[in-house]
Amino acid sequence: xxxxxxxxxxxxxxxxxxxxxxxxxxxxxxxxxxxxxxxxxxxxxxxxxxxxxxxxxxxxxxxxxxxxxxxxxxxxxxxxxxxxxxxxxxxxxxxxxxxxxxxxxxxxxxxxxxxxxxxxxxxxxxxxxxxxxxxxxxxxxxxxxxxxxxxxxxxxxxxxxxxxxxxxxxxxxxxxxxxxxxxxxxxxxxxxxxxxxxxxxxxxxxxxxxxxxxxxxxxxxxxxxxxxxxxxxxxxxxxxxxxxxxxxxxxxxxxxxxxxxxxxxxxxxxxxxxxxxxxxxxxxxxxxxxxxxxxxxxxxxxxxxxxxxxxxxxxxxxxxxxxxxxxxxxxxxxxxxxxxxxxxxxxxxxxxxxxxxxxxxxxxxxxxxxxxxxxxxxxxxxxxxxxxxxxxxxxxxxxxxxxxxxx
Ligand code: ATP
Ligand code: MG
Numbered sequence: 001x002x003x004x005x006x007x008x009x010x011x012x013x014x015x016x017x018x019x020x021x022x023x024x025x026x027x028x029x030x031x032x033x034x035x036x037x038x039x040x041x042x043x044x045x046x047x048x049x050x051x052x053x054x055x056x057x058x059x060x061x062x063x064x065x066x067x068x069x070x071x072x073x074x075x076x077x078x079x080x081x082x083x084x085x086x087x088x089x090x091x092x093x094x095x096x097x098x099x100x101x102x103x104x105x106x107x108x109x110x111x112x113x114x115x116x117x118x119x120x121x122x123x124x125x126x127x128x129x130x131x132x133x134x135x136x137x138x139x140x141x142x143x144x145x146x147x148x149x150x151x152x153x154x155x156x157x158x159x160x161x162x163x164x165x166x167x168x169x170x171x172x173x174x175x176x177x178x179x180x181x182x183x184x185x186x187x188x189x190x191x192x193x194x195x196x197x198x199x200x201x202x203x204x205x206x207x208x209x210x211x212x213x214x215x216x217x218x219x220x221x222x223x224x225x226x227x228x229x230x231x232x233x234x235x236x237x238x239x240x241x242x243x244x245x246x247x248x249x250x251x252x253x254x255x256x257x258x259x260x261x262x263x264x265x266x267x268x269x270x271x272x273x274x275x276x277x278x279x280x281x282x283x284x285x286x287x288x289x290x291x292x293x294x295x296x297x298x299x300x301x302x303x304x305x306x307x308x309x310x311x312x313x314x315x316x317x318x319x320x321x322x323x324x325x326x327x328x329x330x331x332x333x334x335x336x337x338x339x340x341x342x343x344x345x346x347x348x349x350x351x352x353x354x355x356x357x358x359x360x361x362x363x364x365x366x367x368x369x370x371x372x373x374x375x376x377x378x379x380x381x382x383x384x385x386x387x388x389x390x391x392x393x394x395x396x397x398x399x400x401x402x403x404x405x406x407x
Pocket of ligand 1: 200201203204205206208209226227228286303304305306310311313
């Protein structure tokens, strides 16, 4: 981005930093400080892989991450990209911090424009200034004119205030001025941890990773629970779940994957003879087990990737039968989405190609020829009495294994 920048212009630019625009956090009234503090902690944690300590500072309505002097452009870009994964932010800008002096601002703006490819093609530009500190000697439109006039004089770029191809942003804060051009869009939402903890039922499929992402973005820290068909299937589905959790970990850090060997329980369900109800009975047993695990890890909700009507277990009646299996709320962020929408999101967050790898899902052990679309709760309860489902759920939770993500 700034590879053509000479030593001289570098010193004109000031100090490298990353400027972050907050999403809904700014609406949080009295809790705002709590949210901002959580967001800062999440940003620091996200940067723990870099070999320097970034200085994260709250400014008026924005967060600034100051980088050590002499940080090269590639590292600064990498920092910005890493921070862009942290929920709660809407824009991430690679910026320069300069003194609160109009001449210093002008110099930095010119240095930023120098070497840009837009100059060759005489692209349109605009300067957009904002004064968060009204004591600055120039008003924002005066600053726009000062900087815009010089860029126009020196480089001959035409101004287009409506639809510029290049925008120079200038933001005057209490202690400094930030100057920047482009930005990376963030994921928006709320900082992970501000809504509590929940447990995601994580298959190796396309939907549940997207559901997990959506709820992390609403401020939940999530743990992941996978049911494998072991000992009647291979460990493939566990590897997939593991790979998915790794891919999702960048949104929250310190993710935990829990695996329950579910094959024998499935055999018992199958042996109960109610072929058409087997899938819903199995789903209810998964939920009961998940609820038991949730209590142990202090999670306040379960999350699934259900989407209304997508498969026979997801009819309104069958979803109702699942809700009745547990007391914890079941969050279903994908309930109203089409498969194409879910797939597009999976592609965007990088989980689709992992989900599309072949595996031996535990559900295939039970696939009946015709699945019930209108399961009656009384019939399910009858199967469960025979299975001793409540005890079985506790036993299954006892057989839980944690898969640690290596660094
Ligand atoms: P996915 O793509 O998430 O697997 P799906 O369209 O295949 O969803 P189902 O197989 O009916 O739909 O599963 C519905 C939900 O039940 C999943 O989104 C997931 O939350 C949960 N689930 C299904 N199988 C498992 C499993 N083996 N381990 C944990 N959760 C599961
Ligand atoms: Mg599935």
